[in-house]
Amino acid sequence: xxxxxxxxxxxxxxxxxxxxxxxxxxxxxxxxxxxxxxxxxxxxxxxxxxxxxxxxxxxxxxxxxxxxxxxxxxxxxxxxxxxxxxxxxxxxxxxxxxxxxxxxxxxxxxxxxxxxxxxxxxxxxxxxxxxxxxxxxxxxxxxxxxxxxxxxxxxxxxxxxxxxxxxxxxxxxxxxxxxxxxxxxxxxxxxxxxxx
Numbered sequence: 001x002x003x004x005x006x007x008x009x010x011x012x013x014x015x016x017x018x019x020x021x022x023x024x025x026x027x028x029x030x031x032x033x034x035x036x037x038x039x040x041x042x043x044x045x046x047x048x049x050x051x052x053x054x055x056x057x058x059x060x061x062x063x064x065x066x067x068x069x070x071x072x073x074x075x076x077x078x079x080x081x082x083x084x085x086x087x088x089x090x091x092x093x094x095x096x097x098x099x100x101x102x103x104x105x106x107x108x109x110x111x112x113x114x115x116x117x118x119x120x121x122x123x124x125x126x127x128x129x130x131x132x133x134x135x136x137x138x139x140x141x142x143x144x145x146x147x148x149x150x151x152x153x154x155x156x157x158x159x160x161x162x163x164x165x166x167x168x169x170x171x172x173x174x175x176x177x178x179x180x181x182x183x184x185x186x187x188x189x190x191x192x193x194x195x196x
Contacts, residue, residue: 002059005019031089031090033063073134079122151183151184151188155189158185
């Protein structure tokens, strides 16, 4: 129904964004990958996927059409819902997801929270051939590190919104920031997702 939205970023955090266009603010669920691409921009274009549920209409936004295509492929697999697909897209880049599925890397796929061995194997069986047809665009990456305390706070809030326990989140973030105080917000969240 909706192909894309073009407008001004009113608010963005690693899990969601509010984009204003024609005087209307749209609440859009995003992955860490998309956040990395848009968080420093004022005007953006997000490729959309509308999910209609009994009690809600949810918009998911993606910085590239490739990311949206991978999201749609992921949610077509039984046992992989939109939040799990978003978690996968937050933990791995488009290229990493594609490579893991094509090379049947069960260990890599099941390292993501919410993915067990059976689901990882099902994803590989159902998506291996389809992933070979996905031509990946180059995605924007990299960001300047932010102050540790502010970054840690933002990362903790984002991880808790994804459903992780506060105590576990704080332990992991403390460890990661001790290892490397210059981690950016995206790096902190990505590394945390691999550990939690």
